[in-house]
Amino acid sequence: MSVAVPPPAPQAGSPVRPTEPEAPPFIERRGVPAAPPCRIAHIVSVSGSQAIAVLERDKMPGAEEPRVEIGQLVKIPTPSATVVGLVSAVSAPSPAMGGIGSSEDLGLIEINLAGEVALDPKNGRLSFRRGVTHLPTLGDGVLLADRHDLTRVYTQPNVATIEVGTLYQDPDVPARFLTDDLLAKHFIVVGTTGCGKSCALTAILQRVLTQHDHAHVVVLDVHNEYPTAFGDKAELIDPTNLHLPFWLLNFQELAAALTSGDADHDAEIEILSDAVLTAKRRYSDASSSRQLARRPGDLSGMTVDAPTPFRLSDVLAVLDEQLGKLERTQKTLPYRRLKSRIETLASDQRYSFMFGSLTVQDTMTDILGRLFRVPNDGRPITVIDLSTVPPEILDVVISVIARLAFDLAVWSKGGLPMLLVCEEAHRYAPASVGQGFEPTRQALSRIAKEGRKYGLSLALVTQRPSELDTTILSQCSTAVAMRLSTERDQQVMRANTHDGALDLLDFLPLLGDREAIVLGQGVAMPMRIRFSDVGDQGVPRNLNRAFSDSWSRPNLDRAGLEAIVARWRHAGRERP
Template identity: 40%
Template sequence: MQLAVKSGVFGGEVTPDRRDASQPPERVLGRVIACDGSRATILSAVSTGNWLAGDAWAIGRMVSINLGRSRIVALVYRVHAVEAAWTDTADNPIQVEVEFLGEVQESPDGATRFQNGITSYPPIGAVAHRIRAGDLALVHDLGERGGVVVGQITQDASIPAAVNIESMLSRHFALLGTTGVGKSSAVALLLRKAVSVRPRLRVLILDPHNEYSSAFPDLALTIDGDALDLPFWMFKQEELADIVFRGRPTLDDEPDILREVVAAARARYRTASAPDPARDLGASLLLKRPLDLAGGRMSGPETVPEAHDAPTPYRLKDVFKVIDEFIGLHEQRWPRVALRSLKVRLESLHADPRYRFMFGRANMYETMAPILGQIFRIPLHGRPITAFQLGGLPGEVVNAVASVLSRLAFELAMASEGAIEVLVLCEEAHRYVPADPQLGFAPTRQAIARIAKEGRKYGAYLGVVTQRPGELDPTILSQCSTIFAMRLANERDQQIIRSAISDASASTIAFLSSIGNREAIAFGEGVATTMRMRFASLAPHELPAMGGRGAPEEAPRFDPTLDDLMRRMRA
């Protein structure tokens, strides 16, 4: 049946969008019967067994509304029957609610282009039809910006889903989705694409589940608790205090004592290599006239510079020596019980094999250079990714270690003046930057927030991965200009995504709770327009695996004894 509509807007007939006579008449889907500023209602009809019912009007599909020289691209977000009853012998009228996304415009020479927003609204009776494959590709075309292919458009698998890596990285990105939807494999795919097009990029993965050691066999260095060297003297005061005191009853004076004895140990280390006959006298005066904590400086011949928290080396034996000297003073600055308690804490950490990465080889390093070179791949040696396995570290140190690494990443990028670009990828990011300011660890929050707010200027980028965006600091998420939203069933999490989408309304993610594995709604600076896509599959040897193991069928099978389990737990 040939459908046409008289339109005063166009001064003539607007015929159905049929490119040639061989096209089936079913290309015409219906007609606009209502329209407002951003949405329209289309009246159509379906019959039992008609392909239209399950294809063209599927939720999340795009359709076109023909306006002659232009075609409005709209997204289907709701379908309902006009009548409460259904008949198998005739067509059943339905109403389809669509949301305007943009407009495909044709120039006189036949060239077409897509623009977000629309210039002309469809008149009542305008024809709605299946979107052309060319128009669908045009909607998702990045144009001159260019991009890399990371998957396919869900509506048409022949159309690639492309992402502009420059925009995705420089303005930060987030990947959100519940457990089991393919987040980790999507992250692995995006990182592979990023390092392939950005040769200066270093990637540091904060990996709490030890998933990525198997995902980049050709590109990554894996650092676990045994291979890690992160000397205690590289930790700022708050970070060290968090390790020493977290989860343990603390006497009131202990944190202040720790600050003072560390400052004194640093001062002694700096002067140890410069013979000075007055040094012993200076050290004596130091103990009698200790730190002025309010001013951040020290009275007497030995002074601590304002940046007394800088990552300069010092020896733990000097810390113990200063504590012993404080204990032996006739005029007590600190209670002896607090001094002895702090010394016992530090001795316990020093003797604990789980903390070897902090104390085992700490004084073999005079500078941070070899440590930064290992963690941030300088030089690259063909492996730009560092998978930092936090799962093997004691739980008390994870936040502090994440703080140190994030802080160093920013400072390294800033010092290089953009010559070295660093991407910090935070898996389970809600652990480090939770929505509740009272939770989490303040230095970690500050270090990650600094990358999010200032990193772009220096080449420090942030990637956020979480299954609970509702528990993530909204300030951090708001700094991520490209978001890949995978399946999220929690209403609060969906609301976070709904508020983050700027170029479409809530209907765009109305189906977020039911999309398939490896599917995502991608929106923001890194994509041409909001798109529903499916990430490409990775080869089996490129897939992340829990605990760093291979696929389940490849995992070693053994029957551990109790002694075996105890040895593993101690390790």
């Protein structure tokens, strides 16, 4: 180990370097004391936010040479501050004759400069801040950060944080996210199947809920993974107890559910618009016990998009009335199609949560209160199981929930901060125009661009960031990047992540399970972490047994197959 050389005395007129307080006693881990910081290199090049240093091979006899790895935190003392950076590359461009690894090798390390530790004029203490105002220069020494440095950089004082795991560089240093920056500015969790995305999201949300009893979180669970992840803190909703009446849909969503996409689409849209407006007027008249004569077209300010109740029976009655007035030479197919579609949805048990109610009541306040936990009654998170919602209407359901969340945030004037969690986000907000359901994309895009003004934030989870709408992806200020195998997905993450340590993303294919590289405003500076084990009770469940387990014994007989067919024909697949 090299001997630390005391800094020279400052000359007259030169800036005084702040003196760091003595580090606390090193914490022992597994009986081995943590090593103090040591000089490993000196700067030979500085260009923008990157620096190159030459490794120093001289060390005391018998001392072990420190191991330098990519992703490690290093510090560079300068006269005015201590610059902090991350090792992004290690190389030996001119190997010695003795071979790679010999003491005569010219070893280089590349460093991404990320921030600095300087004296805070407010309290007179050393603190970390992003950005570098005092760049290092040639000859400045490079030291490996010790546990004291890691704690100072990654644990921000007087700032709300949540502990989600540990640092890869030192498992004894907790990894913390900045709560307000993480939640208020949208974040995304990406990673290939099986790397632990669901466990990572669960770890984040569990810590948030532990510290915030009055939170309002909604999880759109498309795979039914989270019903046991949050225990009694979660309000569990599935199609058997979900109540999302059709009259809450705006006209674009309603038209997507009721109309066809062929040549008669425009005619069906016009017919449906008139029928819905008339049905809303009739319900309003009936509910107020008034039957007032109106001029044709006088709808008293009602709009087809307003979330006001109406009856499907009134819509069907309007269609029958119009059919009765048509002559045989006129085209009746759009009317008959609309009527048939409405009758089918009203009688199909799979759509009962939206179209199956026999009575229509204005329960909008109750519906919003349950979905968004107002009041939360000790259950700050809503887990909505969408795994058995019919695919042809799934996008409509997600669109309605996202739009209601935004409208509620707007009309509450930001008085109800909420987090909307979207699993498999690329499925209903795809990158390609023309794919997916456009209202869903618009609803999520509006939240991404304007939601933070009203206290509404997005948490996106996806295994294919390259297939996610780029506008929505670019609005995520924090990226939790887990193992990604495809080059296309890695390129998209580099292009949409604004940080000084993008080189770390080159190592996404090498990350282990529950490991992640976290970039953005939700952390003090970029870091590689390992998420905490959420425990057996909190692990998102996988509904499918392993093949080796399932195929080792008989798993289905003829009677079971007949029961599946019966459920398939009458009410969709049974709830697990």
